[in-house]
Amino acid sequence: MTNLVTEVARLKQELAQVKKGQRLSHGASVENAAIEVRDEDGSLRAIVGQQGDGTTGAVIVNGPPPPQPSAPIVAPVIGGVTASWDALFDGGAVMPLDWARIEVHASTAADFTPDPVTLQSTIETAQGATVVIPCETDVYVRFLARSTSGTASPASVVAGPVGPAPVVAGEILDGIVTTVKLADDAVTAAKVAAGAVGSTAIQAGAVLEEALHDAAVSTGKLATDAVTAPKLAANSVIAGKIAANAVTAATVAAGAITTDKITVSGGGNMLADPGFEGPYTDALVSGDAYWSVDATKGNGSNKSLRVSAVAATPTNRDLTLFDMPIQPGDQLYLAIDYQASTDYAGTPRIYARWENSSGGFLSTAAAQASPPVLGATWQRISATVTAPANAARVKLNIASTSGTAGTIWFDNASVRPVAGGTQIADGAITTAKIVAGAVQTLQLDAGAVNAAKIASGAVTTAKLDALAVTADKIAANSITTGKLAAGSVDATALKADAITGKTITGGTVTGATIRTAATGSRIVLDTNHLAALDSGNNIIAEFVPEDDIGRSAFKTYDTRLGLEYYGALTAGDLRFGVVGVTSEASEGFVSYSSLGSNRYELLLSSGRQAINYQPGQINLYASNSSTTDSSHIDLNAASTTVTGKLTAGNxxxxxxxxxxxxxxxxxxxxxxxxxxxxxxxxxxxxxxxxxxxxxxxxxxxxxxxxxxxxxxxxxxxxxxxxxxxxxxxxxxxxxx
The missing domain is CATH 2.60.40 (Immunoglobulin-like)
Structure with missing residues (x-):
C-alpha cells in the first residue's frame, strides 16, 4: 500500500511538470499571423493562417514533383481521339497525398514538350478517366501530373500518332443531325450546297467581318449607298481594293485621306482562338481568380472572355494571349470587341508589350477606350503599333486597367501583321489609279507635295499666285546668295528669332524648349521640367520645380507588368510609388530629419495599399550625447522573421x-x-x-x-x- 501511495505521488509530480511545458491550449488562436510548416531540411512546405495577399487559409507550397503518370491509352473516335488514364504511375509508384490532377496534352509533333498551348483537358479523379481531344489530323498525346502546390511531374511517354475515326454516311440516320448536334464551326463552306443558305436563314448581325472571305461581297450584292462612311473601319480601305479612277476629287473631302488612315495588312489573324471559344483560352484562364470564359455572352458567338474589375484601389488585370519574336520597325494591327457593364470603372485595352533580347521591358503600345462606352452594346477598339528600337520579342495582352468596379467582356480579337508600315508603301498608288483632275488643292494636306514629287521645271512663275511663296514654304538653306537681289535683305526682313547657329554666346533664353534631339533617346528642357526620354517617347527621368503635390523633386520611372513605378528624390526624402495609384500618404519612403536637441532620425517605410493599412517601418535614432549612448532602433511591424542567428549585445x-x-x-x-x-x-x-x-x-x-x-x-x-x-x-x- 505504501508503494502505491508513493507511485501516485510521483505521477502527480510528473504531470505537474508536463503542464508547465509549452502547448497550444484548446480554444487558442493565431492573431494576424500564420503557422509555417517546414520539413526536416527547413524548407517551407505549408502556410496555415493569414496569407501574404490578406486572405486566410491553408496553402501548400514547394511540394516535390509527383511521379511520372503511366502512358496514355488512345483510340480514335468521330471528330477526335480519346485519351484514357488507368490511375497508375510509372514503375508502380504510389499516388502522393498532395496529387491534384492529370493534365492531358496533345500535339501534331511527336517530341513535343507540354505547355499551355498543348493543354487539351484535365482528369480530376484519382480513379482514372477518359477524355475526348477534338482534332482533324493525327496527334500525339502525353500526360502530366500536378500536385496541390502546382508542381509538375515528368511528362509521360508519348502515345500515338492516332487520328479521328472516319464518319461513314451509312452510319448516320436521316434527320439525326440537328442544329444542337452540330459543334461550332462544324459546317464549312465546302459542305454547303450552292444557294442552300438564303437571306431568311441568316440572323440579323450574324455575318461579321471575320466571317467574310476576301472579295466575298461584290458590288452587285450591295444596295445603293449601303456602305456609308460610319460602316468603314479605320484603315479598312487599302490601295488594292480601290479600282482605277474610282476615287475622284468630288468624292474625297478636303484632307479626308491622310497617310495614317491607310493600313496595308500583310497577313491573317495570328491568334489561335480569337473568339475565346476553345481549349486554348480555357487553359489561359484556368485557376485565375478574375478571368473566365462566359458561355452566356458573345458578339456573334456563344462565348466571350470575362474579367472582374472590382477592387478596393485602381488595379490592372492583364491576360497574356501569346508572345513571339519581333524586329524593330515591325507593325501589328490590334483590334478587339468589348462590352462594359453599366457600373464598370476602368479602361479596356489590347496592347503589345515590347521586350529586348534579354527579356527586359522596353515599352507598351495599345488600343484602348478611355473613357469606355457603358451598357449592353458591343464596341470595337483598334490601333496599329510599331516595335521600337532594340525590340526582340512582343507579348500580346488584353487588360482592364485601373479598374475599381464592374465587369468587362472581350470578343473577336485580332492581331495581324502590317506590311510595309502604316503608311502607303512606296509606289503603291500609281498615276494609273488617279483620274485626271482628281487630286486638287483641297485634297492635298499642307506639305504633302514636296520637291521630290515635282518634276524639274514643272512649277513656273505662271503657276505661282502673287505672294504664294511665303517663308514657311521655303526649305532651309534653299535660298542662296545667288538668288537674292542686291540689297533685298535688310533689318526689317529678319524675324527676331530667325537666326540659328551652332553657338549662342551670352544673353538669356526665356520660354524656349532645348533638346538634344527631335526623336529617339534625348534630353528635353522646357518650362515644365528637365526630362530624359527613351526611344519610345516615354519619360524615364525628370527634374520638376513643383510636382502635383507641391514637391520639387528629381524622379525616375520604370514600367513593370503594366504598372508605372517612380522614385522621387526631394530634400531629405526618397519616395517610391505607382503612378496613378499611390498618394503622398501611401508612398514608401526613406526620410532623414532633425528632432531637435542634437538628435537625428532616419525612417524607412514600406508604404501601404490604403490609408487604413499599416506599413512596415524602421526608425533609426542617433545618440544626442557624447557621454551617453542613447542611439536606438524602433521596428514597427505585425511580425518579424529572422533567418539565421539573432545576436544581441545585452x-x-x-x-x-x-x-x-x-x-x-x-x-x-x-x-x-x-x-x-x-x-x-x-x-x-x-x-x-x-x-x-x-x-x-x-x-x-x-x-x-x-x-x-x-x-x-x-x-x-x-x-x-x-x-x-x-x-x-x-x-x-x-x-x-
Whole structure:
C-alpha cells in the first residue's frame, strides 16, 4: 500500500511538470499571423493562417514533383481521339497525398514538350478517366501530373500518332443531325450546297467581318449607298481594293485621306482562338481568380472572355494571349470587341508589350477606350503599333486597367501583321489609279507635295499666285546668295528669332524648349521640367520645380507588368510609388530629419495599399550625447522573421559543468561573459534526465538549480542533487 501511495505521488509530480511545458491550449488562436510548416531540411512546405495577399487559409507550397503518370491509352473516335488514364504511375509508384490532377496534352509533333498551348483537358479523379481531344489530323498525346502546390511531374511517354475515326454516311440516320448536334464551326463552306443558305436563314448581325472571305461581297450584292462612311473601319480601305479612277476629287473631302488612315495588312489573324471559344483560352484562364470564359455572352458567338474589375484601389488585370519574336520597325494591327457593364470603372485595352533580347521591358503600345462606352452594346477598339528600337520579342495582352468596379467582356480579337508600315508603301498608288483632275488643292494636306514629287521645271512663275511663296514654304538653306537681289535683305526682313547657329554666346533664353534631339533617346528642357526620354517617347527621368503635390523633386520611372513605378528624390526624402495609384500618404519612403536637441532620425517605410493599412517601418535614432549612448532602433511591424542567428549585445548564454561537493550540498560555478545594460537577470536549467527527488530518496536526482550575483561580466550558477555526479547546467543572462 505504501508503494502505491508513493507511485501516485510521483505521477502527480510528473504531470505537474508536463503542464508547465509549452502547448497550444484548446480554444487558442493565431492573431494576424500564420503557422509555417517546414520539413526536416527547413524548407517551407505549408502556410496555415493569414496569407501574404490578406486572405486566410491553408496553402501548400514547394511540394516535390509527383511521379511520372503511366502512358496514355488512345483510340480514335468521330471528330477526335480519346485519351484514357488507368490511375497508375510509372514503375508502380504510389499516388502522393498532395496529387491534384492529370493534365492531358496533345500535339501534331511527336517530341513535343507540354505547355499551355498543348493543354487539351484535365482528369480530376484519382480513379482514372477518359477524355475526348477534338482534332482533324493525327496527334500525339502525353500526360502530366500536378500536385496541390502546382508542381509538375515528368511528362509521360508519348502515345500515338492516332487520328479521328472516319464518319461513314451509312452510319448516320436521316434527320439525326440537328442544329444542337452540330459543334461550332462544324459546317464549312465546302459542305454547303450552292444557294442552300438564303437571306431568311441568316440572323440579323450574324455575318461579321471575320466571317467574310476576301472579295466575298461584290458590288452587285450591295444596295445603293449601303456602305456609308460610319460602316468603314479605320484603315479598312487599302490601295488594292480601290479600282482605277474610282476615287475622284468630288468624292474625297478636303484632307479626308491622310497617310495614317491607310493600313496595308500583310497577313491573317495570328491568334489561335480569337473568339475565346476553345481549349486554348480555357487553359489561359484556368485557376485565375478574375478571368473566365462566359458561355452566356458573345458578339456573334456563344462565348466571350470575362474579367472582374472590382477592387478596393485602381488595379490592372492583364491576360497574356501569346508572345513571339519581333524586329524593330515591325507593325501589328490590334483590334478587339468589348462590352462594359453599366457600373464598370476602368479602361479596356489590347496592347503589345515590347521586350529586348534579354527579356527586359522596353515599352507598351495599345488600343484602348478611355473613357469606355457603358451598357449592353458591343464596341470595337483598334490601333496599329510599331516595335521600337532594340525590340526582340512582343507579348500580346488584353487588360482592364485601373479598374475599381464592374465587369468587362472581350470578343473577336485580332492581331495581324502590317506590311510595309502604316503608311502607303512606296509606289503603291500609281498615276494609273488617279483620274485626271482628281487630286486638287483641297485634297492635298499642307506639305504633302514636296520637291521630290515635282518634276524639274514643272512649277513656273505662271503657276505661282502673287505672294504664294511665303517663308514657311521655303526649305532651309534653299535660298542662296545667288538668288537674292542686291540689297533685298535688310533689318526689317529678319524675324527676331530667325537666326540659328551652332553657338549662342551670352544673353538669356526665356520660354524656349532645348533638346538634344527631335526623336529617339534625348534630353528635353522646357518650362515644365528637365526630362530624359527613351526611344519610345516615354519619360524615364525628370527634374520638376513643383510636382502635383507641391514637391520639387528629381524622379525616375520604370514600367513593370503594366504598372508605372517612380522614385522621387526631394530634400531629405526618397519616395517610391505607382503612378496613378499611390498618394503622398501611401508612398514608401526613406526620410532623414532633425528632432531637435542634437538628435537625428532616419525612417524607412514600406508604404501601404490604403490609408487604413499599416506599413512596415524602421526608425533609426542617433545618440544626442557624447557621454551617453542613447542611439536606438524602433521596428514597427505585425511580425518579424529572422533567418539565421539573432545576436544581441545585452544577451549571453552557455553551459557549465558543476560537480557537487557532496550529495544534497548546493555547489556553484562562476560563468564569464561581457554584455551591456544596467540591470541583469539570469536563469539556469539542468541538462539531465533525472530531475527532482527520486525514489528511493537519495538515489541520483537533480533537486534544484539557480543563479546569483548576475553582473555585466559574470554570474554564479548553482546546482543541488542527491549524489555527487557532475551535472551540465544551461544558463542565460539579459541586461536592461
Amino acid at each position: 544577451h549571453a548564454f552557455g553551459q557549465t559543468s558543476i560537480t557537487p561537493s557532496a550529495a544534497h550540498t548546493p555547489t556553484s560555478s562562476t560563468v564569464l561573459y561581457n554584455i551591456t545594460g544596467a540591470n541583469f537577470y539570469g536563469q539556469a536549467t539542468a541538462n539531465t534526465t533525472v530531475p527532482g527527488v527520486r525514489t528511493p530518496v537519495g538515489a541520483q536526482g537533480v533537486t534544484g538549480v539557480g543563479v546569483s550575483n548576475a553582473t555585466s561580466t559574470s554570474m554564479m550558477v548553482w546546482v543541488n542533487r542527491e549524489n555527487a555526479t557532475a551535472t551540465n547546467v544551461n544558463w542565460e543572462v539579459w541586461g536592461s
